[in-house]
Amino acid sequence: MKIALLGYGKMGKTIERLALEKGHSVVFKSSIDSSEGNFEDAEVAIEFSSPEAAVKNISKALEARIPVVSGTTGWLEKYDEMVKLCEKRNGSFISASNFSIGVNLFFSINEYAAKLMAPWKEYNVSVEEIHHLEKKDAPSGTAITIAEGILKHSNKKNWKLNTSEENSLNIIAKREEDVKGTHLVSYDSEIDTISFVHEAHSREGFAKGAILAAEWLKDKKGIFTMKDVLRIDEF
Structure with missing residues (x-):
């Protein structure tokens, strides 16, 4: 799986390490100051940035029809806007407050x-x-x-x-x-x-869950949650 990392802080670096250990590749990564690689080569984007950057990053992935998994919090007043964009672009989107x-x-x-x-x-x-x-x-x-x-x-x-x-x-x-x-x-x-x-004892639980969500989402269309990924039924 070819991954774009939108946000390359502590979480992004943990996701990169675990993704490479699983045999995936990181074809693009970006932070506030820089970017590296070719975004269009990605099969899925994993977004852990900041509340200020999240909407721009998610929009970038949806506009490019790249499935996007977002774990950034503090921006959800714009969530419905991202849902509409996902539907308009026939995209794939999972946002979660926590991927663990x-x-x-x-x-x-x-x-x-x-x-x-x-x-x-x-x-x-x-x-x-x-x-x-x-x-x-x-x-x-x-x-x-x-x-x-x-x-x-x-x-x-x-x-x-x-x-x-x-x-x-x-x-x-x-x-x-x-x-x-x-x-x-x-x-x-x-x-x-x-x-x-x-x-939580480390960031690895969040990173592993985000990678799992990206693997699950890659070939799907629609708006999903971690309950879909983990098959957790409502009671």
Whole structure:
């Protein structure tokens, strides 16, 4: 598989190393300052850049009819625009807040737990996320996805960052040295606390999931999610 890497930071370099180990080739790579290779030779693009660059990178791939897998967060106010462009160009597109297989299983566990907890109003649910100091957006896209899964089965109206409002789901965002990504969901009552956590130990989980998504998407047309890639059924 011939890959274009749109964004060549820490994640891009990890994806490149793992892709080469799997026998794929990287025919193009770009960063803010430079690019190398021939983009038109790519069979699939993997996009991990910045919120400011994501829409431009995704559009570039869709306009060239190159399937694109995007893991950048913080740009989703433009998501519907990218969906329309994908449909217009008869393209292929997967966007995910997190490509880690473990995190995507965690999303489903979280949603199922929210469904189980829904009748028990004495429990107050909250989400906490911790990331490295370089992460620009807060809360993380992963935390937002977790919150959206909870809100489907909750009487809370929305999520808010660092709130004490009774009708809003509280997301706490922390930034600490060299944390790859930790997400904690807690249900607290006066009697007890139920909690579950996902902790990333390295970037490899995100990179492996992105490569898996690219392999799955390469010969398909349409707009998909990681649930399609991993065959995770709704419950």
